[in-house]
Amino acid sequence: MNSSIIHRLKRPLAAFFVGAVTPLAFAPYSYWPIAFASVLVLLLIQHKQTAKQGLASGFSYGLGLFGFGISWVHVSIDTFGGMPKLASLFLMLLLVSYLSLFPALFGYVNRRYSPKLNNAHSFAFLIAAWLSIDWLRGWMLTGFPWLLLGYSQIDSPYANFAPIGGVDLVTLSVVASSLGLYFAVTNKRWQWAIPTVAIGLLSVTAGKTDWVTPDHDQVTSVALVQGNIAQEKKWLPAERWPTLLKFMDLTRENWDADIIVWPEAAIPAFEREVRSFLTSLDEAAKLNNSAVITGVVTAEQGDYYNSVITLGKTNHDAYDYATQQRYHKYHLLPFGEFVPLESLLRPLAPFFNLPMSSFARGERIQPNLVAGDHHLVTALCYEIIFNQLVRDNITQDSDYILTLSNDAWFGTSAGPWQHMEIARMRALELGKPVIRATNNGVTMVTDHKGDIVAEIPQFTTAVLRAEITPTQGVTPFLNFGVLPLKLLVLLLFMISVLSLRQSKG
Numbered sequence: 001m002n003s004s005i006i007h008r009l010k011r012p013l014a015a016f017f018v019g020a021v022t023p024l025a026f027a028p029y030s031y032w033p034i035a036f037a038s039v040l041v042l043l044l045i046q047h048k049q050t051a052k053q054g055l056a057s058g059f060s061y062g063l064g065l066f067g068f069g070i071s072w073v074h075v076s077i078d079t080f081g082g083m084p085k086l087a088s089l090f091l092m093l094l095l096v097s098y099l100s101l102f103p104a105l106f107g108y109v110n111r112r113y114s115p116k117l118n119n120a121h122s123f124a125f126l127i128a129a130w131l132s133i134d135w136l137r138g139w140m141l142t143g144f145p146w147l148l149l150g151y152s153q154i155d156s157p158y159a160n161f162a163p164i165g166g167v168d169l170v171t172l173s174v175v176a177s178s179l180g181l182y183f184a185v186t187n188k189r190w191q192w193a194i195p196t197v198a199i200g201l202l203s204v205t206a207g208k209t210d211w212v213t214p215d216h217d218q219v220t221s222v223a224l225v226q227g228n229i230a231q232e233k234k235w236l237p238a239e240r241w242p243t244l245l246k247f248m249d250l251t252r253e254n255w256d257a258d259i260i261v262w263p264e265a266a267i268p269a270f271e272r273e274v275r276s277f278l279t280s281l282d283e284a285a286k287l288n289n290s291a292v293i294t295g296v297v298t299a300e301q302g303d304y305y306n307s308v309i310t311l312g313k314t315n316h317d318a319y320d321y322a323t324q325q326r327y328h329k330y331h332l333l334p335f336g337e338f339v340p341l342e343s344l345l346r347p348l349a350p351f352f353n354l355p356m357s358s359f360a361r362g363e364r365i366q367p368n369l370v371a372g373d374h375h376l377v378t379a380l381c382y383e384i385i386f387n388q389l390v391r392d393n394i395t396q397d398s399d400y401i402l403t404l405s406n407d408a409w410f411g412t413s414a415g416p417w418q419h420m421e422i423a424r425m426r427a428l429e430l431g432k433p434v435i436r437a438t439n440n441g442v443t444m445v446t447d448h449k450g451d452i453v454a455e456i457p458q459f460t461t462a463v464l465r466a467e468i469t470p471t472q473g474v475t476p477f478l479n480f481g482v483l484p485l486k487l488l489v490l491l492l493f494m495i496s497v498l499s500l501r502q503s504k505g
């Protein structure tokens with residue numbers, strides 16, 4: 001390999017390394033300053049590159065970021081997909097390559113347009129470009145807004161921006177802070193560090209505002225049942241009743257809780273097959289003045305739904321299969337719960353025939369579930385990553401955010417911890433405590449600031465007992481959503497376009 005090839009590869013390899021290190025900013029590692037360094041070093045790598053070189057370094061950055069950051073996806077493909085190792089690795093490479101197109105796009109537009117702008121307009125343009133590309137990734141092919149830089153800041157002062165503009169405003173603050181340092185370094189004018197310092201001070205100041213207040217007269221006791229059922233055994237017919245009895249035994253010891261929560265698809269059968277069991281569970285919960293929430297797979301007119309039902313002390317009568325109120329999952333997981341281009345892909349590999357990969361979707365807006373005297377906004381597993389979806393389902397009566405999950409698909413990887421981090425951000429954005437019940441972790445309860453009130457270890461059979469408090473008031477993000485930020489991004493792009501036209505004139 002001659003020296004010119006080595007020279008051309010230096011920056012892409014450096015970008016790959018920076019991307020590979022960036023997941024350390026997220027849970028379970030949570031070295032959040034790495035997020036700032038990641039953006040800064042990426043920009044320095046792309047400094048004075050051509051548009052094509054910027055695209056290449058951006059793509060390399062994405063390969064590192066997603067190759068290491070979502071490696072947990074391969075656990076589910078390899079362990080449960082029924083594919084040969086090489087085929088599963090190839091499929092994972094396709095997914096990572098697709099996601100890497102988005103940082104590649106940033107690298108391209110950075111070097112295509114920034115050299116034509118003055119520093120101030122370039123600053124505005126790059127902020128708008130980064131957020132727009134994040135939004136594009138969160139929309140295309142139903143969206144995958146995972147590893148947004150804002151999530152890494154859940155335990156930093158920058159998280160204080162979340163109630164104002166959501167995780168995207170937190171991302172903006174990270175990118176803008178890094179851009180300030182980038183321009184300070186490349187222009188050797190340290191005045192450019194002022195935005196970085198100002199944003200840091202604003203983040204601390206923002207934390208002094210209480211957007212919502214806890215209603216201490218409405219404290220709720222909850223019991224979250226972590227069954228720790230092995231994924232490979234979960235749907236075996238011989239395991240059905242042992243699983244149900246295990247959940248019942250754990251529940252029976254906690255009838256004094258106001259709300260008892262079982263995880264996603266805790267019942268390893270179609271709802272219609274266990275009607276007598278659910279009737280008995282409903283009656284027992286009513287006798288104990290408690291409510292039980294559980295995930296279950298339901299069928300309606302030939303369609304199957306990943307659902308949640310409430311039993312016991314609720315706002316409806318005794319359990320009846322025909323009239324039972326249910327939440328049906330809306331935002332389905334691609335390949336896990338539905339297969340895009342189904343007729344083409346299903347014949348190709350056993351992976352595309354995973355159990356429960358043919359769900360129908362529920363309505364986008366659904367009534368809150370009622371358990372005891374409380375209204376709960378429900379987000380099933382993957383849905384919790386879509387903050388606008390959760391926000392749009394909140395009503396004036398909503399007390400808590402409920403999210404049920406089964407992260408057993410992802411083994412001992414970082415996936416469940418990243419998932420928990422995202423759920424914590426929803427609490428902070430919306431000013432509502434989060435109840436998160438899972439099959440084998442991470443099961444937790446947060447307060448309205450996203451701080452963990454209680455959690456239990458992964459891979460254990462246990463019940464998490466906690467008391468949570470609903471809130472009064474609304475956050476700016478709950479009021480306005482992401483609209484103000486989109487208007488800001490539009491304004492920044494308009495400023496950039498006008499600057500480009502003037503430079504041509």
